[in-house]
Amino acid sequence: MIFFNLKEQTKKLLPLFLGCTLVLSFSCQKIEKTVQVKHSNKKQPNVILFVADDHGKDALGCYGNNVIQTPNLDQLSAQGTTFNNAYCTSASCAASRSVILTGKFGHATGSYGHTHDYHHFSTYENEKSLPLLLEEEGYYTARIGKYHLAPEKVFHFEKTLKADQRNTVQMADKCKPVFESEKPFFLYFCTGDPHRGKSTGPNWYDPNSFGNKREGYKGVETVAYKPEDVIVPSFLPDSKESREELAQYYESVSRIDQGFGRLMDNLKASGKLENTIVIYISDNGVAFPGAKTTLYEPGMNLPCIIRDPFIKEKGNTNDAMISWVDLTPTILDYVGADYKEKAFHGKSFKKAIINQDSTGFNEIFASHIFHEITMYYPMRVVRHNNYKLIYNIAHKLDYPFASDLWVSSTWQQINRSKAKYYGKRTVKDYLERDEFELYDLKKDPDEVVNLANNDNYKEVLENMKERMQTFQEETNDPWKLFWSRDYSLQGTGLDL
Incomplete structure (x- = not known):
């Protein structure tokens, strides 16, 4: 250890102290944007987050499919809590996966679309x-299966396990x-099922295999x-x-179920x-x-089943509106x-x-920008109670298709x-969308009657627009500029 006379060194150290003060002052502004976690002395539960790939509520027994x-x-589901109003963003x-693991909307983290191939979107490195x-x-972190995240330094796990997805x-x-x-461990378990497989025939009329093999x-x-036995949504x-x-x-989903059973065994x-919290979700709806x-x-309304072993009551259903942006803080x-x-x-x-109490959980938001890079079609959603507003920012474009x-053969x-x-929509309405789509999900769960141009719902529409704009402001959404068409909000274009 080095000792020195404070009085003699003051003049030498004062400039350095002032410089450090300035650096710390500047850094404090950034610390507020990062996540700081303090250690807890409580006994910590293990956590398994099981994420299926393209699995909708339509294909689960506990959500009403009896086939x-x-x-x-x-x-x-019988041992835990099944959510009816759980949403991807x-x-x-x-x-979707970037949102699950950051607790932030993709428009604020650079996670606009696919990370693989030429799409090459990537989460900001400071997340x-x-x-x-x-x-x-103090957790041991491990992952297995589908990753679909970038960069690795942001989504780093101590252990990566290899197996057939x-x-x-x-x-x-x-x-x-x-x-x-x-x-205590955190296991991120991500299947490749029931995502579609490669097209199985040159004439496009052969059913996709969804990864199934003879x-x-x-x-x-x-x-x-x-x-003839399946239930058509x-x-x-x-x-x-x-x-x-x-x-x-269905066959692909049943394969997931067997693997989940083995995991629990x-x-x-x-x-x-x-002593393990088990969470089952999907990244997005059926393909x-x-x-x-x-x-x-x-x-976007997806399965979410959570087994908390410390809750005495089992087999609960919950109507709280939650979304994948809530998973990390939860x-x-x-x-x-x-x-x-x-x-x-x-x-x-x-x-x-x-508490099995959904009070305060009556609103969710969603933010979609790209799927593949050729699928630019930014949309924002607010659902508040029974009303849902979709803002199709690129409504002048035809709605784009994912390649698969x-x-x-269905399409x-x-x-x-x-x-x-x-289905219940005209092909024209599916491809050519209005700027705003307003639905009353209680009366119209299939979202086919757009109320946005109905004079009787003007007040509802304006209220929902205000909620959406507030959401965009609070989450630093670059696409907020489309409300005012003030393109100066895009910045100068200079790297300053």
């Missing part, structure tokens, strides 16, 4: 994600070492479905093509089941036109982290689970036959 076989997920894989925050809390049984067995951790997957029992045409593809989709065998990539209900709340609420755009809904949805049957309707 599909999902006994393990149904059991999770962007109905696109990569963009701090959930696995990093949990690691600071389509074989969730194999994935579950690969996770056994995680359960042996002496530290020979099946090792350790997985193939659960096949007949097209109301947003889809009840056609031969839709039914064939839904049957393939392995967790129970480890002795840690009763059919009208769901995935849209902010209609089939695209998990931090569960593990006892002392975090700044203003560091996130979402808020913890832990109390809604523990365009080639689907091509409509496209080639020049059909007037796609």
Whole structure:
């Protein structure tokens, strides 16, 4: 240690002290934008976040489908809390996953669309994600399966496990070492199912396989479905093509269910089941036109089942409106982290689970910009109580298609036959959208009667617009400039 006479050194140190003061003053402005977590001395629960790929509420027994076989997920529902009004904020894989792990909307973090191939969107490097925050809390963090995030330094996990994303049984067995951790663990388990596979035929009339194989997957029992038995959601045409593809989709979902069951068996065998929070969600809706990539209900109102082993009451259903931007603060709340609420755009809904009280959870927002880079179609959504407003910022453009949805036999049957309707919507209304779409979901759950131009709903429309503008201001949404067309808000273009 070096000692010095303070009086003699004051003149030498004063300039340095003043400089440091200026640096600290400048840094404090940035600290407010970062997430700081203080360590807790409480016994911390383990957390498993299980994220399926393109799985809608339409294909789960616990959400009312009496055809599909999902006994393990149904059991999770029977042991936990099933949310009826859980929403992704962007109905696109990569963009949605960034929101899940940052607690912020993608328009504020640069997570505009896909990270892979030439799309190459990436989250800002100064963001701090959930696995990093949990690691600071003393957690062992591990991931397996689909990643679809960038950059790695922002979404870093201590351990990356390798397995076939389509074989969730194999994935579950690969996770056994995680359960042996002496530290509390966070496992991010992401399947490749039930995402569509590559187009299966050159004529586009063959049903997509959704990753299914004739020979099946090792350790997985193939659960096949007949097209005539499936339940066709109301947003889809009840056609031969839709039914064939839904049957393939169901098979892929049943594969997920088996893997989830194996994961829970392995967790129970480890002795840690009763100290583990288990969360099941999907990144966005089913991969059919009208769901995935849209902010209609089939695209964003998703399964969310949470098992909190410390709650005595089981089999609860909850109507609280929550969204994926709330997941990071909720998990931090569960593990006892002392975090700044203003560091996130979402808020913890832990109390809604523990108290089974949805009070204060009557509004959600959504923000979609890209899927693939050729799919620029920014949309914003506010749902408040029963009303939902969609703002189609690029409404003068035809609604774009994801490549896998365009080639689907379900869509091509409509496209080639020049059909007037796609489900309950006209094809014209699906492709050519109004600037504003206002729906009363209680009276019109299929979102087919746009009230935005109805004089009887002027007051409702203006109220919803105000809520949306406030949301955009508070989350620093660059697309807020389209309300005023004040393009000076884009900045100077100079790198200053």
